[in-house]
Amino acid sequence: MYPTIIRLSFMILYFVLPAGECHAQDTLWWKKEERLRWEDFQGFPDTTEVFEALTYAGISFSYSYTGNSFTFKAATYFNRAKSWRLPIADSGKLRHEQLHFDITEIFTRxxxxxxxxxxxxxxxxxxxxxxxxxxxxxxxxxxxxxxxQETHYGTRPAEQKKWEKRVADLLQTD
Structure with a gap:
């Protein structure tokens, strides 16, 4: 509904997707106990890009208004088929990508x-x-x-570690 695209050293796409438009086999729903794995990045890499990975995550959202009753559903998801990585992407980059998924969850909440x-x-x-x-x-x-900017796309380990703590704290309180 409201596409928002950020193009960074890793291309990351965020948008709001009406509920029901996610294909089950391509979709990972955000869960506290589950972490992304490189195997989840099943899309075909765009070798013309300089990015090491592309995370396609967003918010699935729907609502209804019946009579005087307003109800809604919202959840954070990761699309496997549209997310990709290059073979050079390492575990540090995966942690960086995970935090983008986690940050999307913070804003879903x-x-x-x-x-x-x-x-x-x-x-x-x-x-x-x-x-x-x-x-x-x-x-x-x-x-x-x-x-x-602060982590320089995950290449500053000390800053990345600070952000991992910050995001973990926000997930505990939000």
Whole structure:
């Protein structure tokens, strides 16, 4: 619905996908106890790019408004078929990519909290949700960009370690 594309040293795509448009065999849903593996990156590498990996992660979102009842679902996913890596990508790069997936989960949770606080009017529900999604996605994009800048795309081990702790802490509190 609202595509947001960030092009970095690793190309990362984020967007909001209506629920039900993910193919089960290509989709990993974010779970605390599960970590990405290079085997999950099943797409074909774009060898014309300078990127070592591409993570295709996003937020699956749907809602309904019936009578005076507003309900919604949101979840973070990783698309295996559209995510890829080059053979030179190492375990440090995988940890960096995992954090991008984890950061997307943080913002999915923030979206859920903000949606839970909404009391939208039927006439303006689409505009209200659209504005909220736009704000959350913009905040997520800034956060992802800052992460890449500070870690220099995962090539600064000390900074990467600080971000791993920061993201783990946020996942505990959000």
């Amino acid at each position: 923030r979206l859920i909290v903000q949606l839970g606080q909404l009391k939208p009017e039927k006439a303006s529900v689409q505009q209200t949700i659209s504005a909220l999604l736009k704000d959350v996605l913009a905040e997520k994009d800034r956060f992802q960009h800052y992460y890449d």
